[in-house]
Amino acid sequence: MSQTETEKVKALMVQGTTSDAGKSVLVAGLCRVLARKGIRVAPFKPQNMALNSAVTADGGEIGRAQAVQAFACNIEPTTDMNPVLLKPNTDIGAQVIIQGKAINDMDARSYHAYKPTVMPYVLESFNRLSREFEAVVIEGAGSPAEINLRDRDIANMGFAEAADVPVIIVADIDRGGVFAHLYGTLALLSESEQQRVAGFVINRFRGDVSLLQSGLDWLEEKTGKPVIGVLPYLHGLMLEAEDAINGQQLNEGETHxxxxxxxxxxxxxxxxxxxxxxxxxxxxxxxxxxxxxxxxxxxxxxxxxxxxxxxxxxxxxxxxxxxxxxxxxxxxxxxxxxxxxxxxxxxxxxxxxxxxxxxxxxxxxxxxxxxxxxxxxxxxxxxxxxxxxxxxxxxxxxxxxxxxxxxxxxxxxxxxxxxxxxxxxxxxxxxxxxxxxxxxxxxxxxxxxxxxxxxxxxxxVTVQSFAALREEGINRVADAIEQHLNLSLLWPELADHD
The missing domain is CATH 3.40.50.880 (Class I glutamine amidotransferase (GATase) domain)
Structure with missing residues (x-):
């Protein structure tokens, strides 16, 4: 992508140390924060593997998470927001959907060989969004430190390098081992990829954040990267899952x-x-x-x-x-x-x-x-x-x-x-x-x-609005981001929009 094109958009990519680290929710929340400030923003995920999908207004198919992120931007979802969707139909194969349309079924090895053919479509969709919107918030897939998937990568650092966008890395502290996850992920990246990382976000923290401070100081000293913030565990959060089934019962009352x-x-x-x-x-x-x-x-x-x-x-x-x-x-x-x-x-x-x-x-x-x-x-x-x-x-x-x-x-x-x-x-x-x-x-x-x-x-029957509950969930995430993340480290110009 040319320098002229990159100047037209302020993009940021959110990658995670693991699957379900909170990338989808963080992207939705960042999109809502920017939209609140009057910035025209769109979500983007180069490649998504999920069986939860949504239909765009023009009859295309994208990951459900990107549709929710579009709602967070107060815009209609389009196929450019998720140009590659993989829908598994066996343990080793999936239906491949490019820019909203199914093209073929492929096993994992065949798709890996096909990735160079897919990358131009990914960049084409990203460039269209970049020209249309002031900001694009990008979601990675899984972890960028999967050594076996680094070759021909289009979902994480492979895309970030090709599109020349900065990256933040999010980790879920509720799983344990958060410092090892963040330090190890950064260490496994190439030198140019490490330079692209703008900082870390720790997600789903319970308790007194001051007790975490010595660990945050250690991480910043060892990596030279700032901890942008620590997001609290948001109990009872209502946002659709990207793929894994969320069986948590919310708003419990008298069961009928x-x-x-x-x-x-x-x-x-x-x-x-x-x-x-x-x-x-x-x-x-x-x-x-x-x-x-x-x-x-x-x-x-x-x-x-x-x-x-x-x-x-x-x-x-x-x-x-x-x-x-x-x-x-x-x-x-x-x-x-x-x-x-x-x-x-x-x-x-x-x-x-x-x-x-x-x-x-x-x-x-x-x-x-x-x-x-x-x-x-x-x-x-x-x-x-x-x-x-x-x-x-x-x-x-x-x-x-x-x-x-x-x-x-x-x-x-x-x-x-x-x-x-x-x-x-x-x-x-x-x-x-x-x-x-x-x-x-x-x-x-x-x-x-x-x-x-x-x-x-x-x-x-109690009649309730699911759309209102989803809006409440998006706003809760955005509120937490505004309170707990130092967004000036990512977008210094945001102060002009307050």
Whole structure:
């Protein structure tokens, strides 16, 4: 990138000593701080590996974390904010999405060889954002000190060197070993990469920060790099996870409904359940491999990147039998996206789009058949949700699926609960006990969430705004950054914006 181009943007890259060190949250908070000061700012992540994704207004697909960071900037997410998204579909392979569009499935070795081809797209997207915005806050991936991944790196220092941007390194003190993490990470970088590091941030600290001072002094003396600040542990923080499932129940109150979500091997978009996780009257439990499904009012089958494989996994866990017992006892069952496809009669993947070519028998609760097609369907959608005995309510969300689902007969009135801009969606069957839909984010609209909870058996429903809770979470992070980080070390000119 030329010097002229770099002068057009004040960029900063946040890298971490480990995965889940707090990079995504720190980027979101920094974006909100800059936006508060009237600076036009955008987020950017060169490469993301995650099964939580979002659909942009132009029908592209990016990591969910970058969409949340765009909300923190008060702008619409675009595909340039995450030009490379990897969606794992096996232990060694992933679907490769470039600038919002899926191009191929690759194993790890093939993708590593492909990275030089990808880098121009990454820089192209970054340069577009750089020209459009005054600042770009960039998120790295994993750790920059992964020796085996240094060659052809496009996600961390490889990108930082190519784009000529400064870097800060964040570490999670709650895990322990924070000084070793920071000192060791810096030591494993090349000389030019070390010079690029502007300082350190320590994240998730509990207690009296003065007790940490001797360690901070040691770190600064040994590395010659400043500690920009120490961020406190923010209890009960509500921000969607980049990939790992966050099972922490927030806003606990008097439980009126118990919801169980079986965790599939390739579970996708589990952020669908965050509005339930923060609902004061919902007890949400994620149930993993080797665990039985407990008694519940509602079981929800989540999305999946490999539906037939995850359906086989569900059966291996004995969950099919337990779901049937749950329905016999009067419980409700819901499926979203891949989970919706599992509720039908047959799943076909003749081209092997999501795994081995073949056909699987579905759970058989809805008169539907699904065939996986080469062309993925990506769109935002909205419309009306109408459930038995309730008035229609607005609903919105997004669709990400390769499967096309067809009814085996003409649906009767009331059997398709959603009327969306794209047409009818979803199905209700088994005497109103089973419901399926392709719409991710269906619980985020307050009235739609309340309607679904009433359908599941909740008598008195507390209506709350998930968007407001997310805003509150972003603002909490931004407040902590403004209080605890010395931002003048990164952007001396910020004082002019106060």
């Amino acid at each position: 409904l118990k919801v169980v979500v079986p965790v599939l091997q390739r579970v996708s978009n589990h952020t669908d359940f965050d509005p339930l996780r923060v609902h004061p009257n919902v007890d949400l439990q994620f149930i993993g491999k080797g665990q039985d499904l407990p008694a519940a009012d509602l079981i929800i089958l989540p999305g999946s990147k490999s539906v037939r494989s995850d359906l086989a996994f569900l059966r291996e866990q004995g969950w099919e039998v337990q779901i049937a017992r749950h329905l016999r006892f009067g419980g409700k069952l819901m499926g979203i996206c891949g989970g919706y496809q599992m509720l039908g009669e047959v799943l076909r993947d003749p081209l092997g789009i999501e795994g081995e070519p073949g056909e699987s028998e579905g759970l058989g609760y809805l008169p539907l058949t699904t065939e996986v097609k080469a062309q993925k369907q990506l769109r935002r959608n909205e419309g009306q949700l109408t459930l038995p005995g309730q008035p229609s309510t607005p609903v919105f969300g997004y669709e990400i699926h390769a499967g096309e689902t067809q009814w085996l007969r003409t649906p009767e009135p009331g059997e398709t609960p959603l009327q969306l801009h794209s047409g009818a969606d979803g199905a209700i069957g088994c005497n109103n006990q089973v419901l399926g839909t392709y719409l991710h984010g269906i619980f985020e609209q307050p009235d739609a969430c309340a309607a679904l909870l009433r359908w599941a058996g909740m008598q008195q």
